[in-house]
Amino acid sequence: MPLPAEISLDFAFDEPTDEAYLRGRVARAVGVASSDLPPIALRKRSIDARHGVVRFHLLFEIGASDAVDLGAPHPREVGPSRVVIVGDGPAGLFCAYELARHGIGCTIVDRGKPVQPRRHDLKGLHKGEPVDADSNYCYGEGGAGTYSDGKLYTRAHKRGNVRDVIEILTRHGAPESILTDARPHIGSNRLPQVVTSLREELERSGVTFRFGARVVGLLIKDDARRRVTGVRLADGSEIEGDHVVLATGHSASDIYLMLAELGVQLEPKSFALGVRIEHPQPLINRIQYGALASHPTLPAAPYRLAETVDERGVFSFCMCPGGFIVPASTQPGGLVVNGMSLSKRSSHYANSGLVVGIEPADVERAGFPGILGGIDLQRRLETVAFQAGGGRSRAPATRVTDFVAKRASSTLPASSYVPGLAAVNLAEVLDSLGLPIANRLRAALRVFDRKMRGYVTEEAILVGVESRTSSPVRVPRDAETLESPDLQGLFPAGEGAGYAGGIMSAAMDGMRIARKIASIGG
Numbered sequence: 001m002p003l004p005a006e007i008s009l010d011f012a013f014d015e016p017t018d019e020a021y022l023r024g025r026v027a028r029a030v031g032v033a034s035s036d037l038p039p040i041a042l043r044k045r046s047i048d049a050r051h052g053v054v055r056f057h058l059l060f061e062i063g064a065s066d067a068v069d070l071g072a073p074h075p076r077e078v079g080p081s082r083v084v085i086v087g088d089g090p091a092g093l094f095c096a097y098e099l100a101r102h103g104i105g106c107t108i109v110d111r112g113k114p115v116q117p118r119r120h121d122l123k124g125l126h127k128g129e130p131v132d133a134d135s136n137y138c139y140g141e142g143g144a145g146t147y148s149d150g151k152l153y154t155r156a157h158k159r160g161n162v163r164d165v166i167e168i169l170t171r172h173g174a175p176e177s178i179l180t181d182a183r184p185h186i187g188s189n190r191l192p193q194v195v196t197s198l199r200e201e202l203e204r205s206g207v208t209f210r211f212g213a214r215v216v217g218l219l220i221k222d223d224a225r226r227r228v229t230g231v232r233l234a235d236g237s238e239i240e241g242d243h244v245v246l247a248t249g250h251s252a253s254d255i256y257l258m259l260a261e262l263g264v265q266l267e268p269k270s271f272a273l274g275v276r277i278e279h280p281q282p283l284i285n286r287i288q289y290g291a292l293a294s295h296p297t298l299p300a301a302p303y304r305l306a307e308t309v310d311e312r313g314v315f316s317f318c319m320c321p322g323g324f325i326v327p328a329s330t331q332p333g334g335l336v337v338n339g340m341s342l343s344k345r346s347s348h349y350a351n352s353g354l355v356v357g358i359e360p361a362d363v364e365r366a367g368f369p370g371i372l373g374g375i376d377l378q379r380r381l382e383t384v385a386f387q388a389g390g391g392r393s394r395a396p397a398t399r400v401t402d403f404v405a406k407r408a409s410s411t412l413p414a415s416s417y418v419p420g421l422a423a424v425n426l427a428e429v430l431d432s433l434g435l436p437i438a439n440r441l442r443a444a445l446r447v448f449d450r451k452m453r454g455y456v457t458e459e460a461i462l463v464g465v466e467s468r469t470s471s472p473v474r475v476p477r478d479a480e481t482l483e484s485p486d487l488q489g490l491f492p493a494g495e496g497a498g499y500a501g502g503i504m505s506a507a508m509d510g511m512r513i514a515r516k517i518a519s520i521g522g
């Protein structure tokens, strides 16, 4: 009888790592002698702590050529640059990587700085210095992905080759565990070196990187069909290219404005707004793992919550176990919070976005008309949050129990948010938009407390505001050519264009664009 291609084994209490033992268990499970078993490789690993026992699920491939297969093709030497990629986030970087695999040269331009000087600017932000509009948690080498949490889960498996992206990251210094973990995670202490290593490999292939290069315009040739021929930078210089990939992320409001002025079609889309919620991690571990909370092999517990309130989704977003809340604004005078963690996920806190879905009709109702109304609304909320926090990146915050009881907090527990918190009534910040965001959050919190007993506690705080979950605007592209229907040669890509939501999907979208460009002859 032929052997199965893969087999899943369950182990209670402890995870065996001895290779001979594991081969023996797999052999027994498929009914052959160990000596007759072809090579096996661990392909997926997950832990389940439900039902009072820690169980390890291991999925093995049978007949695998080796345990870690990093056989995906490398970039090769590229020809002269013919593509301009705007944005060095996951979409832009992986687009360049895939182009280089096809031998196609490109120039990546990014308004921000390389990782090292960028890190210096982030430190300043934590000390309360004003945000640099070109160098912050969203802008700079590696984009919003570099100092992110580095969770690599995605539901976008159909949109590209997840394994390929994971293998590339592993080859550039990400831990090999991401090849098998069901919930792969890198952490923001390791991401900068991964991003740097990717750049160095691309530079060796002949790809050009330009930092501190903010794109302010597109070069356009008006022939039979309007066509883009390059980009204009803030210093007045120009870079020419046959194709322009626009991968500027979800915060590039100036790019949307520039596109609208050039007559490039934009569409409003749904997005989400809300707060970050932070609990002590041991509390979340107790809720999620019960009596097993102190089991040494269990990671800091994650959670995922979702509920519909008055026809709008309220959900946890980008949950960071053992993480930190960080100031992620891109503009002085505005406050945005987000979450990240280090690879060990060892901080005392668990934070997560807790956001409410916003539809284009809500934006209109709140008095922000037009295609860019969603961006105006985001910026308005961020300004109110900045003022409520009292400036210097201090964030307005309320205990969860006070928020549910509709009152301000007079004191706050300790938090991972370094720039400091101001005890306020956060509902007033959210209500300033005239949308029922605070009420929906309150209703959902009551439900979440039933799903996770103890979730609503005075030990937990809400910190404002989580406003950059995704872009409120989509830049439409032709389903076949992936170009803007209004401008030949312009390829909107990644999260900012509305085709991705997270590191993995943005990277896969960039690669898809690259393959399309390669298919039309670079």
Ligand SMILES: Cc1cc2nc3c(=O)[nH]c(=O)nc-3n(C[C@H](O)[C@H](O)[C@H](O)COP(=O)(O)OP(=O)(O)OC[C@H]3O[C@@H](n4cnc5c(N)ncnc54)[C@H](O)[C@@H]3O)c2cc1C
Pocket (backbone or CB within 6 Å): 086, 087, 088, 089, 090, 091, 092, 109, 110, 111, 112, 137, 138, 139, 140, 141, 142, 143, 144, 145, 146, 147, 148, 149, 150, 151, 152, 153, 213, 214, 215, 216, 247, 248, 249, 250, 251, 252, 255, 318, 326, 328, 338, 339, 340, 493, 494, 495, 496, 500, 501, 502, 503, 504, 506, 507
């Ligand atoms: C703190 C934080 C934590 C996160 N955690 C996770 C996580 O754990 N997992 C996950 O999947 N996602 C996470 N994300 C989201 C993830 O980082 C983004 O979804 C992803 O980076 C989007 O990729 P992108 O390439 O489309 O755009 P971005 O990464 O946003 O990159 C856009 C780039 O374009 C550049 N740019 C913008 N405008 C211009 C211009 N005019 N000229 C030149 N360059 C320009 C910017 O400098 C930036 O580098 C997190 C984000 C943040 C901020």
